[in-house]
Amino acid sequence: MRTSLVPSAGAPDPSLAALRAEVRAFLREQIDAGVFTPGVDTWLARWNTDFTKALAARGWVGMTIPTEYGGHGRTFMERFVVTEELLAVGAPVAAQWVADRQAAPSLLKYGTEEQKRRFLPGIARGEICWAIGMSEPESGSDLASVKTRAVEVDGGWRITGTKLWTSGAHHADAFFALARSAPLDPAHRHAGLSQFIVLLDSPGVEIRPVLSMSGEHHFNEVVLDDVFVPDDLVLGTVGDGWAQVTSELGYERSGPERFMSTFGVLAGAVDEAGAGRLPADPRIGAFVGRIFGLHHMSRGVSGHCSGTRTRRSPRRWSRCSAPRPRATSPTSPTNWPTRATPPGRGSPNWSEPASCSVPDSPSEAARVRFCAGSSRGDWGCADE
Numbered sequence: 001m002r003t004s005l006v007p008s009a010g011a012p013d014p015s016l017a018a019l020r021a022e023v024r025a026f027l028r029e030q031i032d033a034g035v036f037t038p039g040v041d042t043w044l045a046r047w048n049t050d051f052t053k054a055l056a057a058r059g060w061v062g063m064t065i066p067t068e069y070g071g072h073g074r075t076f077m078e079r080f081v082v083t084e085e086l087l088a089v090g091a092p093v094a095a096q097w098v099a100d101r102q103a104a105p106s107l108l109k110y111g112t113e114e115q116k117r118r119f120l121p122g123i124a125r126g127e128i129c130w131a132i133g134m135s136e137p138e139s140g141s142d143l144a145s146v147k148t149r150a151v152e153v154d155g156g157w158r159i160t161g162t163k164l165w166t167s168g169a170h171h172a173d174a175f176f177a178l179a180r181s182a183p184l185d186p187a188h189r190h191a192g193l194s195q196f197i198v199l200l201d202s203p204g205v206e207i208r209p210v211l212s213m214s215g216e217h218h219f220n221e222v223v224l225d226d227v228f229v230p231d232d233l234v235l236g237t238v239g240d241g242w243a244q245v246t247s248e249l250g251y252e253r254s255g256p257e258r259f260m261s262t263f264g265v266l267a268g269a270v271d272e273a274g275a276g277r278l279p280a281d282p283r284i285g286a287f288v289g290r291i292f293g294l295h296h297m298s299r300g301v302s303g304h305c306s307g308t309r310t311r312r313s314p315r316r317w318s319r320c321s322a323p324r325p326r327a328t329s330p331t332s333p334t335n336w337p338t339r340a341t342p343p344g345r346g347s348p349n350w351s352e353p354a355s356c357s358v359p360d361s362p363s364e365a366a367r368v369r370f371c372a373g374s375s376r377g378d379w380g381c382a383d384e
């Protein structure tokens, strides 16, 4: 009988199960052919443009981008299934990750028609790669403290500042730079910020490697020295950067990479425990329980974005590509212009969580064996 590492939390969906099987078979073939070796943190650190293009050719990049922009018009749940399978085997997916996960949805939500037509088809083909231009040397958790400045000039903006921890910038084509486009008003710190599409081969952009302790290079420091960004590469509304960037962070924080970056290590431990080479440590059950909870939460976000029916949300609609709500223009310090803001949408409505029992004593450790028969290639999921 087939066993699951992550127990089912929802009603079976045959189409998602078929998609999962298709992706899994493809990945198995790729591993067997030596195309890649499974790893950890591969969505950050393993950049393989050929592999990304191979996935794109199968329609597994840009899945939720509408077909009119070169995407595949599929649901966030379908994308979630593909994403989990890629993470479960530690496939080399860094080249597509940021573009697919957050740049494309942000462009769909805030981009102009011209920006969508310019960037989205290339993202769906796996040819345009994106980085994240948020953090700075003295601005991390408190992102409203960014010091990068954007000054309006004839035909566009001049941007000066330093971005840090910019994963993959040395490979990427562009990032959204979060910059202060109006002087800081201490009483309204979140006002006066804007996002700009910076092409990373622009004059004035310098990308310096930041090596990790292991010597790996995926972080960078990106110095922007008076970089010109034309008006047609402003993302969304000038002054509305805080609403936009926090919306973008929603995509960044909700995905399964947050809890599956090292999934292969857990699967390996389960296999070893199942084979009797590791003691049946109850902590394995606790880890599996934790993954289950996070999986369900993350799946709930995707289901919500797909308009999946849930007990609390019987309507079927797609909420994740609509503009954010704003009743009024953001408060802006004097002397700095504000522009019109888009109409609103409702707040999220989560599906109900399923219960999950986690073994917490050695005597219950035997129950961990619900997962001990699994292997890297055989872990079940809530959508099947």
Ligand SMILES: Cc1cc2nc3c(=O)[nH]c(=O)nc-3n(C[C@H](O)[C@H](O)[C@H](O)COP(=O)(O)OP(=O)(O)OC[C@H]3O[C@@H](n4cnc5c(N)ncnc54)[C@H](O)[C@@H]3O)c2cc1C
Residues within 6 Å of the ligand: 044, 131, 132, 133, 134, 135, 136, 137, 138, 139, 140, 141, 142, 164, 165, 166, 167, 168
């Ligand atoms: C793997 C990885 C990849 C990343 N990739 C990117 C990227 O591509 N692009 C990008 O822009 N950024 C990236 N980041 C940066 C990440 O978003 C920053 O690390 C984050 O913004 C935190 O900033 P910081 O390191 O300056 O820490 P700080 O913000 O200085 O925080 C340090 C510590 O202080 C705590 N702290 C901060 N403020 C408060 C407070 N007010 N009250 C209490 N505690 C507080 C924090 O919780 C933390 O424990 C990446 C980070 C990681 C780990």
